[in-house]
Amino acid sequence: MVRMLRGLATGLMVALLLGTSAQAQRIIYVKKDATGANDGSSWADAYTSLQDALAAAQAGDEIWVAAGVYYPDEGTWLTDNDRTLSFRMKSGVAIYGGFAGTETDRSQRDWEANPTVLSGDLDQNDIDSDGDGIYDVLRGNNAYHVVVAINTDSAAVLDGVVIRQGLADGGIFETDRGGGVFINYGSLELAHVTILNNTASLYGGGMHIESGDVMMEKVTISNNTASYGGGVYSDRSEVKMSNVFILNNYNGGGMNIILGEVTMTRVIISNNVNSYSGGGINVVLGKVTMADVNILDNIASYNGGGVYNDRGDIIMKGKSVSNNKASWNGGGLYTERGKVIMMNVAILNNISSLRGGGMHIESGDVMMEKVTISNNTASYGGGGLYNASNNTTLTNIVFLQNRAENRGGGIYNKDSSPLDWHNVSIVANEASEGGGYYSEGLSYPTFKNSLFAGNSGGDCVGTIDPASPYNLIQDPSNTCGLQDGQNGNIIGRDARLVVTDDSTGIYWLIADSPALDAGDDSVCPTEDLRGVARPQDGDEDGAARCDIGALEMQPGEVVPVAVSSAEPVPLSFYGPYPNPVRAGVVELLLDLPASSQVAVEVYDMLGRLVRRVPRSRLEAGRARRLQLEVDDLAAGMYVYRVLVASPGGTHEVFTGRLVRVR
Structure with a gap:
């Protein structure tokens, strides 16, 4: 009898398990216009309401x-x-x-x-x-x-x-x-x-x-x-x-x-x-981890057009914060009493009506590495960055073509003395005072291997750590107190670089640039902003050494020295830069003795025309520039032809190879 009961119990358990298995595979059908039995057993007999199907459903x-x-x-x-x-x-x-x-x-x-x-x-x-x-x-x-x-x-x-x-x-x-x-x-x-x-x-x-x-x-x-x-x-x-x-x-x-x-x-x-604040994202005491995220075209009535962070943790690796607007501070990003880590990010074309067009750091811990901060605008100060934190770390950062109506086109630093700002490039920014860098109060950040050049309103106005080593400040009148020749600093010399117009934060050093192979290798990162290994032998003297600034020039990227302006300008071509190229545009530079019509053709290795830059007029002079977009070219090797037609009927063709890599 006991065995029989056990057998019955086992049989019931198996039946229940089998029933559960069958139930787990059941499909209930819902179709608005079904005309069948309305029991969900098939499309023909489907429930006509989702609520009835939910009522009947089981796990x-x-x-x-x-x-x-x-x-x-x-x-x-x-x-x-x-x-x-x-x-x-x-x-x-x-x-x-x-x-x-x-x-x-x-x-x-x-x-x-x-x-x-x-x-x-x-x-x-x-x-x-x-x-x-x-x-x-x-x-x-x-x-x-x-x-x-x-x-x-x-x-x-x-x-x-x-x-x-x-x-x-x-x-x-x-x-x-x-x-x-x-x-x-x-x-x-x-x-x-x-x-x-x-x-x-x-x-x-x-x-x-x-x-x-x-x-x-x-x-x-x-x-x-x-x-x-x-x-x-x-x-x-x-x-x-x-x-x-x-x-x-x-x-x-x-x-x-x-x-x-x-x-x-x-x-x-x-x-x-x-x-209120945080047009795209508003974070309060939370943690956000982002990879390959684009935050763009958002608006906040107060702070943080793209991102607002209050005592939260934000990690962003890859992609962009761009074209955002804040009526107060932090057009792209505003952070206060929080932690922010940004790597391989572009902060572009953001606007704030007060401070920090690209980014406003009020307090907290911020670490940025391989970040491009370009073409941002602040009505008051800190077109690229407004910083009021001692715990901000910058490595391989480019501040390019940012603007502030008042002070600090690239950076406005207030009452803070971060210890580790190295391989920073502050180039072609603009403000009434301190176009590149401006400080207020007790501010003594330590710059290392950093480049200040071509900033309207002064390269460096205010104070930085006087022990900052191996920096190049082009403007001899606005040096934040650094002296030429002390601690490896280069003061008052032309940086000799070419700035691109594509808002990628890329510039190219000319072969006689004092920034080439002039940095301190002991604090040099292992890679530059783009991921190029450091150090490189940019000046090709047989000894690789870290460049000053966020970009490390490879030998093929250095722009040749143009002929002295006291001599006649011969027709010559140099480029493309960079080559190989990953994305964006390459620069084609020409010295033209007279205004000329110039066109560019690109062929694949089967001889097929894959790209043409239509003929356009370039005026006479040195380093006349053409740009060739490559984003839609497949990876591989190409042949380019630069065709130059001068008014006198002279025609010249420059050819070479271009490599696109992924």
């Missing part, structure tokens, strides 16, 4: 949803226009949209061709005022949240849907946040999702995450509005983003991060507006 189920618009108040026993209704995610249940309604395998779906829309417009009366497909006027009865995930596990998945027209405008907790998606102590995986045109009166117009764990892959968060976190508001949560777009969100900017940790890989944060 392990997949819900396949065909194209159409689905509303949270549609389903059995649900009340029309009930704003408290949402699509509530379940642990272990995955919802997949983007089906036509005939597929037999999930891989056959196309979420772009077959949009599955989850809409909060319960009474279906919202208005698309300009006909662009975005319902920008939300009115009447809209769900407080379109999608909700509360206490869900990591197997909850939402994939291939559009979430739109949620309106969290209530006056109590939960109803004032997360118009599109509301997550509270839950996990959710989002993929191929668009969160569009949702609103919250307080937090997270597109998405509110509180004490949650969220993964996003190929998600677009666009045209959402909230007082804080127009696109996303993350509070004490862990969020991972990959291939995500945060675009055109308003009032509260792109994303607010309070405590917690956010990781971003290949993310674009663009055209967001914050009525």
